[in-house]
Amino acid sequence: MATRKLIKKPQKGFTKGKVEKEQKAKPGFTHWCAMTAIKLSIIFVTTLALYSIYLDGKVRHTFEGQRWQVPAQVYGKVPTINNDQQINFDHLEQELLHLHYKRVAKVKLPGQYARNSNKFIIYRREFDFGFGLEAPAKVSIEKKRDEVFRLLEDGQPLHKVKLEPILIDRILSAEGxxxxxxxxxxxxxxxxxxxxxxxxxxxxxxxxxxxxxxxxxxxxxxxxxxxxxxxxxxxxxxxxxxxxxxxxxxxxxxxxxxxxxxxxxxxxxxxxxxxxxxxxxxxxxxxxxxxxxxxxxxxxxxxxxxxxxxxxxxxxxxxxxxxxxxxxxxxxxxxxxxxxxxxxxxxxxxxxxxxxxxxxxxTPLNIRAERRFDKQTYPAYMQLVRRELKQMGAANAMQSGIRIFTGFDLHRQTHVERAIKQQLALLEKAKATEKLEAAVVISDIRSGQIQAVVGGKSVKFSGFNRALDAKRPIGSLIKPAVYLTALEKFNTYNFATPLKDEPISLESSKGKYWQPQNYDGKFRGQVPLIQGLVNSLNVPTVNLGMQLGIDKVATTLTALGYEGKVPMVPSMLLGAINMSAYEVNQWYNTIANNGLYNDAHAIIRVVSGQGDVLWSKNNIVDARLSPQAAYLIDYALARVAKDGTAKSLSWLFPEQIIAGKTGTSNDLRDSWFVGYDQQSVVTTWIGRDDNLPMGLTGSSGALSLFANYLKKQGSSSRFDLLPEGIEFATFELATGNAVMDDCANVAYYPAIRDSIFYSDKCLQQRPEQASWLEKIFGSGSD
Missing domain, CATH: 1.10.3810.10 (Biosynthetic peptidoglycan transglycosylase-like)
Structure with missing residues (x-):
């Protein structure tokens, strides 16, 4: 029997070709996904690599360039202790406390100090004074009668040691x-x-x-x-x-x-x-x-x-x-x-x-008492520093971490700030006035360094700086320039030269008349030249200035250091010229420095962040006056403080020799005083911003401020060595001639030797002194 071979029929719509396509599609999709992933990975890696290269450049530019905008650091004067110098341990301690040094029983670490009545030990921190970083050092100072007699650094005797200066401020970049x-x-x-x-x-x-x-x-x-x-x-x-x-x-x-x-x-x-x-x-x-x-x-x-x-x-x-x-x-x-x-x-x-x-x-947290940084505490002084930096072209270097060393003196600045607050309050109360303002500039006589600046009653306010920018009539402050011009002409003028003190009337080019008056409204007929300055008499000063020539007085003022334009009018001889306290201080510093000119400056040295000296002040000795004339004008200004318009200083400081000059503008709108001892020139001004009268003269206003400051600061008595060519002589006040001692109405003054010609005649002989017997029993004549 024959068997039937069963054949499975394919499903509808499913063919052999389709099966083969599906079998081929699976490996193709996987391949596509893999290739896509590879491509995306390459893109990602390439992008990441390119972005990393960009980031690498950015990192290198920042990290290897100037990473930070480092502020400029502004320091005060480097304290220098010398053998045999005067020293005040209280002032020294105040400065160390300002630097946050810690007082201890036994000094072991940098930043510590110990003291007793005659010995001061300081463990100075490391510091770069502008010549490379100096390691910490233990400084020992011993004194006798307020003078340094032994000075040691790390046990080695020295003639001079430097201490750490205070940091005044840090000048930030534009980004702050x-x-x-x-x-x-x-x-x-x-x-x-x-x-x-x-x-x-x-x-x-x-x-x-x-x-x-x-x-x-x-x-x-x-x-x-x-x-x-x-x-x-x-x-x-x-x-x-x-x-x-x-x-x-x-x-x-x-x-x-x-x-x-x-x-x-x-x-x-x-x-x-x-x-x-x-x-x-x-x-x-x-x-x-x-x-x-x-x-x-x-x-x-x-x-x-x-x-x-x-x-x-x-x-x-x-x-x-x-x-x-x-x-x-x-x-x-x-x-x-x-x-x-x-x-x-x-x-x-x-x-x-x-x-x-x-x-x-x-231990408590031990943080600073106030959150506010110890900076911008002295705005008026810092304005001067910034201006000088701009003038020297260093303003663009603020981001490089430069260090700026100045002549700033902490004690003088602190004391004058306190004096302004106290004295203005007292004056406003006494005069029943308000809105008084003040300006003060203090300079070192020998170097011209500006030690302190206050620009107004609000001493911490960084606004309008009256010391630098308020230009006001200077009044009788101008008079030393007039009398100095005369003293340089020693063949014609000396302290005894008679000056007319009589009514005077001067006609201007516009036909107006100017009739100056003395402050007290009196006329004395004639006065010795020195009295015109010591008592600040207006009429004798104008007569003298007109004899000399206004242009000659202007030349003297320029030689002393005033850089502005001098108005060529007679009223200039009584101070009808506007100046700032800073400008006044400049030319008075030349007088105080025996005629040697030093350009006023705050900045001494500028050092880069790497320790290179970028700029240094060159002190060039520039003799603007003869030594003889400089001595004479200084002698006269010392007499102003002894028995002239500033004689209250002789009562307040009887053991000190101080020189100075008062100044008052019209209608008592401006009160000025410039005073100086052996170390510093102090220029003080008091007035109102609205320029209204305030009822204060130079003596009752600015002079009282100067005295308040000097009580706090202390002073170094003025002394001048008699220069070659100067000698004292007896002068007859009526004629101004050098005479022998048997003349009446005479005075004893210094003068330039070459100008002294003794006269053998007197207008009036000095009466003979009666003996003590004659005083008791009479002369015996009828």
Whole structure:
């Protein structure tokens, strides 16, 4: 029987060709997916590579260029102690306290000092005075009768030692960024070790990213119940702070990882750590951020980073987690708890011993009393510094971290600020007036360095600077220039030369008449030349000036150092010329310096961040007066303070020789006084911004301000060596002739020897003195 072979019919619509196509389609799709993935990978890798190249260029440009806009630092005068100089231990201590030095029983560390009545020991911190970094040194000063008689530095006797100057201000860049950049070897090891234990224990072992570090931090934070350790590496934090914004996005985290890897590939661990410590954000000072541990040490503790103690380092590290959250001024309890937690970590990791740990826990936060930085405290002086920087073309160097050394004197500035506040209040109360303003400029006589500037009653207000910019009539301050012009003509004039003191009327080119009057309204007929200046008499001064010629007086004023235009009118002889206190101080400094001119200046030296001297003031001796005329005018101005318009100074300071001149403008609108001792010239002005009369003369206003300042500052009595060619002689006041001692109505004055010609005639003989017997019994004649 034949069998039937069963044949399975294919399903409808399914053909052999279709089966083969389906079998061929499967490997084709897989291949396409693989090729697409490869292509996308290549695009991704290429894009990532190109983007990484872009990031690498960005990182290199920032990291290897000028990373930070470092502010210029402005320092006061470098305190210099010399053997045999006068010294005030109280002033020295005030300056050290301003620098945040700490008084201790026994000096052991930089930043400490000790003193008793006759000995002062200072452990000076390291400092670059502009000639390279000088190591810390222990300075010992011993005095006898307020003079230095023994001076030691690290046990070695010296003739002169330098101390650390105060930081007046930091001139920020246009972006307002403030920073103190330090190298890694300038940072305490304890701070570095603590930072690494708290923030990135594996820093020297990872390559920018640390998965194990993230897990470890997560576990330790769970055990502690709070954040005690960060998950991001220091490299990641640096990448975020230096190159990225604070917005928390996935793209920023990608950038952070890429930049971290680039940093690790390009630079050493030490370079990255140093950059981090100079970049890390540690607080906010009003509108300006506090970046870097160097600036943070100044901000929180008011002292250099190297001088921080363990508990201060702990507080600094504590701020990294949240400067706002752990702000020690606003949240002291919270900040202390965070600090103590860091201290515990330091103890557990053997960075401090048990005694240090226990003592640190009991120590208060020890932050500065006020949040406001010790900067912009002396705005008027800083305005002068900025102007000089602009004049020398250094304004564009503000971002290079330059250091500017000035002649600023902390004690003089402080004392004159206090004097202004006190004296203006007293004057306003006594005169029942208000809105009085003041301006003061103080300069060092020998160098011309400006030591102090106050631009108004609000001494801390950085506004209109009256000392530099308010130009007001100077009144009788002009008179020394008139009399100096005469004294230079020694063959014609001496102190005894008679000057007319009679009514005078001068006609101007417009037909108007000017009739000057003396302040008291009296006329004396004639007076000796010196009396015209000492008593500030207007009419004799005008007569003298007209005899000399207004142009000759203008020439003298220019020679003394006034750079403005002098009006060629008779009223100029009585001070109808506008000047600022700064301009007045300049030419009076020449008089006080025995006729030697020094250009007034605040800045002494400018040093780059690398220690190179960019600019230095050259002190050139420029004799503008003859030594003889300089001595004579100084003698006369000392007489002004002894028995002239400023004679109240002789009552207030009976043992001191001080020279000076009062000045008053019309209607008592401006009160001036310029006074000087052996060291400094002080120019004071009092007036009103609206130019209304205030009822104060130079004697009752500005002179009282000068006296208030001198009581606080103290003075060095004026002395002048008699120059060659000067000798004292007896002069007959009626004629001005040098005469023998048997003439009546005479005075004893210094004069230039070549001008002294003795006359053998007197207008009036001196009567013979009766003997004591004749005084008792009479002469015996009828």
């Amino acid at each position: 960024e403030d920073r103190v950049v330090l190298s890694l070897d300038q940072m305490p090891e304890q701070l570095i070790d603590t930072l690494l234990f708290i923030e990135d224990k594996d820093f020297y072992h990872h390559h920018g990213l640390s998965p194990t570090g993230i897990l470890r931090a997560f576990w330790k934070n769970i055990l502690a119940g709070e954040t005690v350790q960060g998950g991001s590496t220091l490299t990641q934090q640096l990448a975020k702070n230096m190159f990225l914004t604070r917005h928390k996005t996935l793209w920023r985290k990608v950038n952070e990882a890429l930049i971290s890897i680039i940093l690790e590939m390009r630079y050493s661990k030490d370079q990255i750590l140093e950059a981090y410590l100079n970049e890390v954000y540690l607080g906010q000072h009003y509108a300006n951020g506090i970046h870097g541990v160097g600036l943070a040490a100044q901000f929180y503790f008011g002292k250099p980073l190297k001088n921080l103690e363990s508990h201060e380092i702990a507080l600094l590290i504590a701020q990294i987690k949240g400067p706002s959250f752990y702000d020690p001024w606003r949240k002291p309890k919270r900040a202390a708890e965070r600090r103590d937690l860091v201290l515990r970590m330091m103890f557990e990791n053997h960075l401090i011993n048990k005694n240090e740990f226990n003592q640190a826990l009991l």
